[in-house]
Amino acid sequence: MIKKLAHHTGNVSGEIFVSGSKSESNRLLILQRSFTDLKLKNLSNSDDTKYLTKALQGESDVVDISHAGTAMRFLTAYFAAKEGREVILTGSHRMQNRPISILVDALRSIGADISYKDKEGYPPLVIKGKKLEESKLSIQGNVSSQYISALLLMAPGLDNGLEIELLGTVTSVPYINMTLALLKDLGVSYTWNDNIIKIEALDTVTEAEMTVESDWSSASYFYSLVALSQEGSVFLNSYKRNSLQGDSSLVEIYKHFGVSTEFEKDRITLKKEHHKTGALTLDLSNSPDLAQTIAVTCFGLGVACDLTGLHTLKIKETDRLVALEQELSKLGASITVTDKSLHLEPGNIFNENVLIETYDDHRMAMAFAPLALKVPIQIDDAEVVTKSYTDFWKDFEAVLV
Numbered sequence: 215m216i217k218k219l220a221h222h223t224g225n226v227s228g229e230i231f232v233s234g235s236k237s238e239s240n241r242l243l244i245l246q247r248s249f250t251d252l253k254l255k256n257l258s259n260s261d262d263t264k265y266l267t268k269a270l271q272g273e274s275d276v277v278d279i280s281h282a283g284t285a286m287r288f289l290t291a292y293f294a295a296k297e298g299r300e301v302i303l304t305g306s307h308r309m310q311n312r313p314i315s316i317l318v319d320a321l322r323s324i325g326a327d328i329s330y331k332d333k334e335g336y337p338p339l340v341i342k343g344k345k346l347e348e349s350k351l352s353i354q355g356n357v358s359s360q361y362i363s364a365l366l367l368m369a370p371g372l373d374n375g376l377e378i379e380l381l382g383t384v385t386s387v388p389y390i391n392m393t394l395a396l397l398k399d400l401g402v403s404y405t406w407n408d409n410i411i412k413i414e415a416l417d418t419v420t421e422a423e424m425t426v427e428s429d430w431s432s433a434s435y436f437y438s439l440v441a442l443s444q445e446g447s448v449f450l451n452s453y454k455r456n457s458l459q460g461d462s463s464l465v466e467i468y469k470h471f472g473v474s475t476e477f478e479k480d481r482i483t484l485k486k487e488h489h490k491t492g493a494l495t496l497d498l499s500n501s502p503d504l505a506q507t508i509a510v511t512c513f514g515l516g517v518a519c520d521l522t523g524l525h526t527l528k529i530k531e532t533d534r535l536v537a538l539e540q541e542l543s544k545l546g547a548s549i550t551v552t553d554k555s556l557h558l559e560p561g562n563i564f565n566e567n568v569l570i571e572t573y574d575d576h577r578m579a580m581a582f583a584p585l586a587l588k589v590p591i592q593i594d595d596a597e598v599v600t601k602s603y604t605d606f607w608k609d610f611e612a613v614l615v
Contacts, residue, residue, distance in 0.1 A: 215279065215408075215543065215595065215596050215597050216569065216592050216593065216594050216595075216596065217592065217593045217607065218590070218591075218592050219583060219585075219586035219590065219591050219595035220586055220590035220591075220594070220615050221515075221586045221587050222379060223444070223614075224442075224443055224444035224445075224587050224588075225443055225444055225446060225614075225615050226439050226440060226446035226587075226613045226614060226615060227432075227448065227613060227615045228442045228448055228449070228612050228615070229447070229448070229449035229450075229451070229611035230436065230448065230450050230451070230609045230612065230613065231428075231451045231452075232428040232432045232433060232450055232451070232546045232603075232609075233256070233257075233258050233260070233428065233429065233432075233603075233604070233605075234256040234257050234425075234426030234427065234428060234429065234586070235258060235426055235427050235428065235429040235430065235431075235459055236258040236260045236284070236431070236602050237264055237284070237389065237392060237429075237431075237459060237509065238258075238265050238285050238396070238426045238458065238459070239254075239257045239258040239260075239263045239394065239426050240253050240258075240262065240263055240285065240288060240290075240362065240429060241312055241367060241392070241393055241396055242396060242424060242426065243256075243257075243263070243266055243267060243270060243470070244266075244270070244288050244292055244368075245367060245397075245400060246512040247270055247292070247395065248370060248371045248416065249416075249419040249422075251418070251419055251420065251421040251422065252400065252408075252419060252422050252423075252424065253421075253422065253423040253424070253433065254423075254424055254425075254426065255423065255424070255425040255426065255428045256427075256452070257427050258426065258429065258599070258602075259604045260595055260601060260602040260603060260604060261280070261281070261282065261466045261600045261601045261602070261604070262281075262282040262283075262284055262601055262602060265279045265280055265285050266279070266282060266284070266285040266288070266289070267280040267541065268544055269285060269289055269518045270289075270292075271282075274301075275300065275301055275302065276301070276302045276304065277289065277301050277302070277303050277304070278304050278305060279303070279304075279305045279369075280305055280306050280309070281305065281306050281308060281309060281574060281601055282305065282309075282601075283312060284360055285358070285362055286305055286309060286312070286314065286337060287314070287317060287358070287360040287363075287364045287546050288360070288363070288364045288367060289303055289371075290303060290316070290317055290318065290321070290328070290339060290341065290364060291321060291364035291365055291367065291368040291586060292367070292368060293341040293343050293486055294321045294327070294328060294341055294343060294344075294346065294368070295326075295343065295344075295345075295346050295368050295371060295372065296343035297343050297344055297345050297557060298343060298344075298595075299338075299343040300341065300342045300343065301340075301341050301343075301557055302331060302338050302339070302340055303337060303338060303339045303341055304331075304338035304339075304343075304397065305337055305338075305339055306574070308336050308574055309337055310332070310333070310336055310338065311336060312336065312337070313335055313336060314335070314336060314339070314353055314453045314480045315334075315335035315336075315360055316353060316357055317353070317361040317364060317365075318335075318339070319364075320328075320351050320352070320353040320361070320365065321346075321351075322353050322517060323348070323351045323352070323377075324346050324347075324348035324349070324350070324376075325344065325346050325347060325348050326344070326346060326429050327341070327342040327343075327344055327541055328341050328342075329342070330429075332451040340457045343421075345373070346376070346613070347443060348372065348378055348379055349372065349374035349375060350376075350377045350379070351365070351376070351377075351378060351379070351454055352378075352381055352568060353365070353378060353379070353380065353381065354380075354381050354382055354554040355369075355380035355381055355382050355383060355384035355385065355409070356382045356383045356384065356385050357385065357526070358385065359384070359385055359386035359387070359389040359390050360389070362378065362384075362390055362393075362411075363390060363392075363393040365378055366390070366393045366394065366397065366411070366413060367393065367397075367509035367561060369413035369415075370397065370400075370402045370414070370415055370416040371415070371416075373415060374415060375412065375413050375414045375415040376412070376413050377410060377411070377412045377413075378410070378411045378412075378413075379409060379410055380409045380410075380411065381409070381496070382399060384409075385499055385523075385525075385526055386499065386500055386501070386502065386526070387460075387500055387501075388458075388459070388460025388463075388500050388501065389460055389461060390411075391458070391460075392458040392459060392460070394406070394411075395458050396424075396458070397413070399422075399424065400416070400419045400422065401416060402414065402416045402421050403416075405420070409484075410417065427452065427453065427454050427458070427459065428450065428451060428452050428453055429459070429602070429603075430453070430457060430460075430461035430462045430464060431459075431461045431503050431504070431577075431600065431602065432603045432606075433450055433453070433461075433466055433505040434461065434504055434581075435462060435507060435580045435584060435606070435610070436448050436450060436582040436585065436613070437464050437468045437471075437473050437484060437507070437511075437579065438486060438507050438510065438514075438581070439584045439587065439610075439613065440468075440471050440473045440486050441442055441468060441471035441472060441486070441511050441514075441515065441584075441587060442483070442514045442515065442584050442585070442587045443486050443491065443510065443587055444483075444486075444587075445483045445486055445611075446485070446486040446613075447483060447484065447486065448483070448484045448613050449481055449482070449483050449484075450481060450482050450483075450484065451480060451481040452480040453477070453480070453481065453482045454480075454483060454592050455477045460500050460501045461501050461503060461504055463500070463501050463504070464504065467504070467508065468484075468511075469495065470489065470490050470494055471489045471490075471511055471515060471517075472486060472487045472488050472489030472490070472543055473485070473486065473489075474487055474489070489515060489517075489523060490517075491517070491571055492517075493517065493518035493519060493520070494508075494512060494518070494519040494520070495520045496508065496518070496519070496520070496521050496522070497522050497523040498521055498522070498523045498524060499522075499523030500523075502523065502524055502526050502527055503577065504579050505521055505524055505527060505534065505538075505556065506534060506538060506578060506582075507523065507577075507580075507581045509521060509538055509542065509549075509556055509558060509581075510542070510581045510582055510584065510585060511584070512543065512558055513547050513558060513561075513585075514584065514585050514587070514588045516560050516561055516562045517560060518558055518559055518560040519555040519557070519558045520555070520556070520557050520558075521555060521557075522555045523554070523555075524554050524555055524556060525553060525554035533552070534575065534577070534578075535551040535552075535554075535556060536551065536573070537573050537575065538551065538556060538569055539551045540571070541555075541568075541571060541578070541582065542558070544565065544570075545564060545565050545585070545589075545591075546561065546563035546564055546565045546569045547559075548561060549560065551574065564588055564589035565589070566589050566591075567590050567591065567592060568591055568592065569591075569592045569593075569594055570582045570591060570592065570593050570594060571594050571595075572593065572594055572595045572598050574595070574598060575598065576598050576599050576600070576601035576602045576603070578598075579593050579595070579596055579598050579599050580599055580603065581604075583606075
């Protein structure tokens with residue numbers, strides 16, 4: 215489906231209820247399988263979370279998680295430690311070309327029985343669940359924090375817990391901290407000293423109910439809309455000032471674009487103010503999923519930017535750096551990328567009615583949509599947004615006035 219977008223007033227206003235964080239939801243769903251007395255509210259309605267839920271509740275010997283990268287990583291560790299269960303864990307064509315050997319090697323080092331069905335180092339995986347008795351492993355910390363979180367989520371269910379040595383610079387630390395905070399809330403003891411994280415075993419938790427905070431990554435598109443608007447204010451529910459989510463860094467980042475954030479009870483108000491005209495330099499190592507939205511916002515405002523810490527974007531749903539370079543260039547941007555950075559020159563040329571390719575990547579569609587406030591554009595494969603934000607187009611159109 216091609217979606218044509220144009221908005222001539224340049225104004226936005228409205229109130230949006232965003233579903234729960236995909237990141238928190240997926241972590242808690244894994245933990246709920248170990249701790250059945252855990253009750254969850256405000257779960258994400260994203261495709262990723264639906265695929266994970268189906269996989270956890272199903273009994274099939276073949277588990278297909280489609281494009282859900284988080285589910286692939288988390289389930290690899292989950293099934294490896296599920297004694298007596300044998301599965302083939304697979305996904306879409308793109309998923310079968312996303313490397314996973316670093317996680318598999320770490321799990322094998324503590325006794326996991328995992329083999330590759332087709333191509334070495336990539337899904338599909340043949341996993342024979344067993345009791346994992348070794349309690350120490352090492353893993354590279356600079357590739358994907360989801361590998362580390364997958365191990366952390368598995369750890370409390372192991373008889374001896376787990377000690378994880380992180381090698382090199384650790385990427386996306388806020389997401390690791392999110393996982394640890396959720397473990398702590400459930401009563402799991404842990405320590406993190408230097409490059410060693412140690413998780414203690416835990417058999418059961420007392421009956422608990424946890425409400426998932428709304429997704430900050432989803433909020434980013436409304437920050438972009440307000441930033442690109444002539445005049446705007448948008449209310450978003452339900453967000454916390456002291457969030458576990460790394461993408462809550464939006465609050466500070468978007469001040470550069472003239473967007474203020476007011477916290478009141480369980481909602482935030484985004485308001486348009488005057489943006490700074492100087493170039494933006496950011497290290498996004500801790501929140502790489504914001505890169506597409508920030509780059510598009512900069513382009514729409516004619517602001518130069520240098521974004522670094524983006525090395526993980528090459529192994530996402532698509533190579534997001536190459537995708538950004540190609541699509542922004544079509545719109546008239548002067549942009550260059552490396553394997554871990556992006557540089558955008560200032561400019562005010564906007565080519566009209568450009569068809570934005572989305573490359574099976576939900577964030578490409580949502581990041582480029584706010585440019586409709588500046589120039590008519592078209593989004594190819596617009597329904598790809600359901601991977602993380604089922605109601606995106608309805609909510610997007612609801613705030614255009």
